[in-house]
Amino acid sequence: MVWAPLSGPDLIANPADAINVFDFEPVARKNVPPAHFGYMASGIDDEVTLRANREGFAKFQLRPRRLNDVSQVDMSTEIFGVTWPSPIGIAPTGGNKAYHPEGEVAVAKAARVGNHLQILSTPATTSVEAATQARGAPIWFQLYASPSWTVAQALVKRAEAAGCPVVALTVDRMAGRNQETLERLKRTDTRDCKACHMPGIQNSVRRKPNYDGIDLSGLRSLQSANLTWDFVRRLKDSTRMNVVLKGIVTHEDAKLCVENGVDGIIVSNHGARAEDSGRSSIECLPEVVDAIGGRIPVLIDSGFRRGTDIVKALALGAHGIFIGRPYLWGLGAFGQPGVERVLEILRTELRVAMQQVGVRSLKELTPTFVRRAG
Numbered sequence: 001m002v003w004a005p006l007s008g009p010d011l012i013a014n015p016a017d018a019i020n021v022f023d024f025e026p027v028a029r030k031n032v033p034p035a036h037f038g039y040m041a042s043g044i045d046d047e048v049t050l051r052a053n054r055e056g057f058a059k060f061q062l063r064p065r066r067l068n069d070v071s072q073v074d075m076s077t078e079i080f081g082v083t084w085p086s087p088i089g090i091a092p093t094g095g096n097k098a099y100h101p102e103g104e105v106a107v108a109k110a111a112r113v114g115n116h117l118q119i120l121s122t123p124a125t126t127s128v129e130a131a132t133q134a135r136g137a138p139i140w141f142q143l144y145a146s147p148s149w150t151v152a153q154a155l156v157k158r159a160e161a162a163g164c165p166v167v168a169l170t171v172d173r174m175a176g177r178n179q180e181t182l183e184r185l186k187r188t189d190t191r192d193c194k195a196c197h198m199p200g201i202q203n204s205v206r207r208k209p210n211y212d213g214i215d216l217s218g219l220r221s222l223q224s225a226n227l228t229w230d231f232v233r234r235l236k237d238s239t240r241m242n243v244v245l246k247g248i249v250t251h252e253d254a255k256l257c258v259e260n261g262v263d264g265i266i267v268s269n270h271g272a273r274a275e276d277s278g279r280s281s282i283e284c285l286p287e288v289v290d291a292i293g294g295r296i297p298v299l300i301d302s303g304f305r306r307g308t309d310i311v312k313a314l315a316l317g318a319h320g321i322f323i324g325r326p327y328l329w330g331l332g333a334f335g336q337p338g339v340e341r342v343l344e345i346l347r348t349e350l351r352v353a354m355q356q357v358g359v360r361s362l363k364e365l366t367p368t369f370v371r372r373a374g
Helices: 021-031 034-041 048-059 103-114 128-135 149-161 180-186 229-238 251-259 281-292 307-315 325-334 336-357
Strands: 060-062 077-079 082-084 088-090 140-143 166-170 242-248 264-267 298-301 320-323 370-372
Touching: 021 034, 021 325, 021 336, 034 180, 034 325, 048 060, 048 281, 048 307, 060 307, 060 336, 088 336, 103 128, 103 325, 103 336, 140 149, 149 229, 166 229, 229 242, 242 251, 251 281, 264 281, 281 298, 281 307, 307 320, 307 336, 320 325, 325 336
Parallel strands: 088 320, 140 166, 166 242, 242 264, 264 298, 298 320
Antiparallel strands: 060 370, 077 082
């Protein structure tokens, strides 16, 4: 699904002109090659889940409390003993240089300006060492578990050596995916893209420096279709990093996370980029939070575009949220300044939303501030 028009009189000319994060999407679509934009924008099959990720927030209504002094608002949150000035994090997205030449470095520098938590993707176009240097502080590392434990272990050791305190294991990419929007936009791309899209594992990692120096002999895929809880336990035993599972959407799996010693959860449907006909992440959140019972942190991504979206998730029990496409819109539109402005807009909207519902800190947000619509 492509939301943005290609042109129009209202396209913003600089980040400061943006009123909301949606203003960056049409500029990014204008700047970014069609195939690259399609890769970022595409959902799966009929893109039911892609639409649901936005529509799901409307299924929860806010219940504001009045006559509270909200002249001072504290947006900070604590995750694994680290206090962040806001609960807004940078989700892992691969291949950021497809949207801007500075790629993940520009994103890391923008995260540094606002002191935002950042997760780097395994197939990033910037190494974990370079991204950490640009961020000026430790970042988290997202792990795609290849069919080879040796390869996965090498990636984990690399992230650990770079100072990453957390490894976020993606568990919702177990199969191939039919990205129809991507395929249609590729047909409109007049560039010679053969070098980008040639099949084969070696071509897949050619611009993914986190795989540099790792023996990939015999591998046919960078993702694993045979991922099980045995791998999770093995990962826990092999690293001193906190292990977070990214892609948990049911109370059954949430309970298994606790039973298997997982340190945290990211409720996620991969931005609707891995599977279709599912629920929105925000609709999955309550049952996961209930199953966890406060024993480990619960985070969430997929579909966040507004400060009110964030307030709803935090009220329902999330410790923090991550954005993906919005910061890629900012990156594709204006580079680092675009990412900075996207994050600034969301911080401002979150502060206003907190004041509107009558809370002075995130700790005051409870499920009583939201109700299910209907």
